[in-house]
Amino acid sequence: MALQIKSFEEYEEKYRKSVENPEAFWADIAEYFYWQKKWDKVLEWNFSEPKIEWFKGAKLNITENIFDRQLSKIGDKKAIIWEPNNPGEQEKNYTYRELYEKVCEFANGLRALGIQKGDRVCIYLPMIPELAVAVLACARIGAVHSVVFAGFSATALSDRVNDAQAKLVITADGLNRGAKQIPLKSVVDDALKNCTSVAHVIVYDCLGSAINKTDKDLSWEEVIQGQPKECPAESMDAEDMLFILYTSGSTGKPKGVVHTCGGYMVYTAYSFQNVYQYEPEDVYWCTADIGWITGHSYILYGPLLSGATSVMFEGIPTYPDAGRFWQVIDKYKVNQFLTAPTAIRSLMAYGEDYVKPYDLTSLKVIGTVGEPINSEAWHWYHELIGKGNCPVVDNWWQTETGGIMISGLGNFSPLKPTFAGYPLPGIQPALLNQDGSEITEADIEGYLCIKAPWPSMLRTTYGDHERCRVTYFSHYDGYYFTGDGAKRDKNGMYRIIGRIDDVINVSGHRFGTAEIENAINEDELVIESAVVGYPHPVKGQSIYAFVVCEHEVTETTDARKRILETVTREIGKIALPDKIQFVSGLPKTRSGKIMRRILRKVAEGDTANLGDTSTLLDPAVVDEIVKNAL
Ligand code: PRX
Numbered sequence: 070m071a072l073q074i075k076s077f078e079e080y081e082e083k084y085r086k087s088v089e090n091p092e093a094f095w096a097d098i099a100e101y102f103y104w105q106k107k108w109d110k111v112l113e114w115n116f117s118e119p120k121i122e123w124f125k126g127a128k129l130n131i132t133e134n135i136f137d138r139q140l141s142k143i144g145d146k147k148a149i150i151w152e153p154n155n156p157g158e159q160e161k162n163y164t165y166r167e168l169y170e171k172v173c174e175f176a177n178g179l180r181a182l183g184i185q186k187g188d189r190v191c192i193y194l195p196m197i198p199e200l201a202v203a204v205l206a207c208a209r210i211g212a213v214h215s216v217v218f219a220g221f222s223a224t225a226l227s228d229r230v231n232d233a234q235a236k237l238v239i240t241a242d243g244l245n246r247g248a249k250q251i252p253l254k255s256v257v258d259d260a261l262k263n264c265t266s267v268a269h270v271i272v273y274d275c276l277g278s279a280i281n282k283t284d285k286d287l288s289w290e291e292v293i294q295g296q297p298k299e300c301p302a303e304s305m306d307a308e309d310m311l312f313i314l315y316t317s318g319s320t321g322k323p324k325g326v327v328h329t330c331g332g333y334m335v336y337t338a339y340s341f342q343n344v345y346q347y348e349p350e351d352v353y354w355c356t357a358d359i360g361w362i363t364g365h366s367y368i369l370y371g372p373l374l375s376g377a378t379s380v381m382f383e384g385i386p387t388y389p390d391a392g393r394f395w396q397v398i399d400k401y402k403v404n405q406f407l408t409a410p411t412a413i414r415s416l417m418a419y420g421e422d423y424v425k426p427y428d429l430t431s432l433k434v435i436g437t438v439g440e441p442i443n444s445e446a447w448h449w450y451h452e453l454i455g456k457g458n459c460p461v462v463d464n465w466w467q468t469e470t471g472g473i474m475i476s477g478l479g480n481f482s483p484l485k486p487t488f489a490g491y492p493l494p495g496i497q498p499a500l501l502n503q504d505g506s507e508i509t510e511a512d513i514e515g516y517l518c519i520k521a522p523w524p525s526m527l528r529t530t531y532g533d534h535e536r537c538r539v540t541y542f543s544h545y546d547g548y549y550f551t552g553d554g555a556k557r558d559k560n561g562m563y564r565i566i567g568r569i570d571d572v573i574n575v576s577g578h579r580f581g582t583a584e585i586e587n588a589i590n591e592d593e594l595v596i597e598s599a600v601v602g603y604p605h606p607v608k609g610q611s612i613y614a615f616v617v618c619e620h621e622v623t624e625t626t627d628a629r630k631r632i633l634e635t636v637t638r639e640i641g642k643i644a645l646p647d648k649i650q651f652v653s654g655l656p657k658t659r660s661g662k663i664m665r666r667i668l669r670k671v672a673e674g675d676t677a678n679l680g681d682t683s684t685l686l687d688p689a690v691v692d693e694i695v696k697n698a699l
Contacts, residue, residue: 088497117546136169176209179292182292227263274289
């Protein structure tokens with residue numbers, strides 16, 4: 070593949086060049102793509118506003134790079150293999166040409182509905198091929214897609230629709246999830262009671278179930294009816310918005326991370342080809358959901374820009390049994406596989422018998438993403454799935470970074486269990502002390518920051534640029550602040566420790582503690598609450614909520630049930646606390662700040678050394694909390 074580095078020595082040389090002269094380095098990579106007009110300037114930036122512009126003045130359309138640029142060569146190659154939730158159901162294959170036609174047809178349908186360049190379109194769909202079509206159709210006509218994971222609740226959906234002022238929502242009647250069917254359209258109906266910006270809702274009939282039809286609804290079929298299978302691509306400026314993706318941070322309200330066309334295209338393809346060392350005949354599979362950034366960058370854009378065959382899976386790892394991943398790898402002879410540590414840990418618990426029946430010898434590179442991987446899971450994955458001869462590439466990155474930042478590359482980077490590895494070319498990480506000085510010594514933990522721009526970094530947070538500046542660029546002058554803690558060994562390899570801010574990573578899903586607290590506090594019973602994460606053997610982290618209620622809560626009251634219902638309504642089941650402890654008060658300093666450090670220790674079961682509690686407003690609450698800890 071054109072953008073691939075083929076040895077560790079070449080990596081070192083490329084890395085050096087990328088740091089010495091980033092503009093020359095990225096201009097060279099960008100030549101691989103089709104630009105309607107080349108850039109006037111490769112990079113202009115400052116981290117103080119922040120203002121980051123890559124390939125300024127260039128014109129392109131990312132879907133021309135997926136389709137038009139490649140169709141004459143790989144039009145008949147499979148772009149997407151769709152594996153349904155139910156193993157008995159027939160898979161679907163889409164060649165590049167077939168996918169192109171579906172995208173064009175739907176894009177024309179969107180245009181006919183009045184959707185124009187810059188309009189925001191909210192996509193709330195299951196992992197079905199129409200999700201890929203909808204995303205790429207938006208990109209074709211320059212509409213900004215905002216995909217919302219189909220596990221979010223009506224309230225979470227309406228918050229996101231309103232924040233982006235979306236004109237259109239694309240959804241389905243419902244979705245398959247293992248043995249269950251889950252309604253989606255009714256969630257949209259609820260959400261839209263509070264959204265005035267939405268003119269239309271397009272509904273794909275996924276389950277054949279009855280829906281409540283409103284006057285805004287159009288069926289998918291109606292939208293594509295009579296539409297041509299060619300659609301002129303909108304001409305986009307390199308810095309025009311490609312998409313918004315909402316993600317949680319340390320404040321209550323999720324932020325709309327904004328990615329733009331040119332830099333995101335260049336970096337997702339570059340990182341995909343190098344980390345996975347994809348070869349033209351290979352089959353690649355990433356098990357993420359397109360509702361999250363991993364699905365955007367490494368199911369759709371990165372692989373498709375590289376002409377890869379990308380497997381898209383509707384189901385879950387444990388349906389019909391815990392061998393499903395391995396059966397699908399065998400079925401399609403998957404060569405590159407990417408999943409999350411939480412999935413590995415959960416499947417590991419079911420035992421080897423679910424792996425043994427399947428032939429996994431097609432695998433060449435296996436990846437993990439989304440959270441730190443523990444040593445036991447790393448070895449199980451490496452030895453049992455990779456048979457000891459596939460490199461495990463541990464991909465560290467974030468919604469905000471758009472693409473993989475630190476990782477092994479294919480089979481030539483040094484492997485060190487639980488270490489993500491080296492930065493990709495163009496990525497300049499730094500570890501900082503609390504005072505903002507850079508740590509140069511080995512094996513010391515620091516705040517992971519990035520000191521120079523890279524093409525796929527976020528440009529802003531939608532509708533609130535100041536929030537972007539404060540969250541990512543104000544902690545340390547001249548650095549992008551990741552919110553993660555990390556260590557670097559004497560050879561320069563990075564190990565990610567985890568979040569150091571008030572963000573919890575549950576099964577690879579990111580939540581702000583304040584976001585969950587706000588949800589809990591919505592219940593009338595609740596006066597206040599504090600939420601912390603604690604280690605969980607499968608999920609990585611779990612949610613522990615300390616809740617102060619109006620009246621005394623006894624086992625006979627339904628307070629716990631009510632709180633669970635409230636969180637389900639406000640965010641979704643994915644954010645439910647595993648533990649809820651009712652307390653008479655929270656440990657606070659005299660200035661009213663909640664001492665989360667103490668609550669974290671309680672949640673971790675480490676109450677022997679809580680530190681000095683004498684400065685608290687009411688030290689007695691700590692004794693009560695410790696005594697009743699769950
Ligand atoms: O804490 C890091 C963790 O996930 C956070 C980013 O979450 P999100 O934006 O949802 O993106 C997830 C997929 C890229 C990071 O701040 N994280 C992600 N990958 C890793 C990781 N922690 C350790 N190792 C990783 N490979």
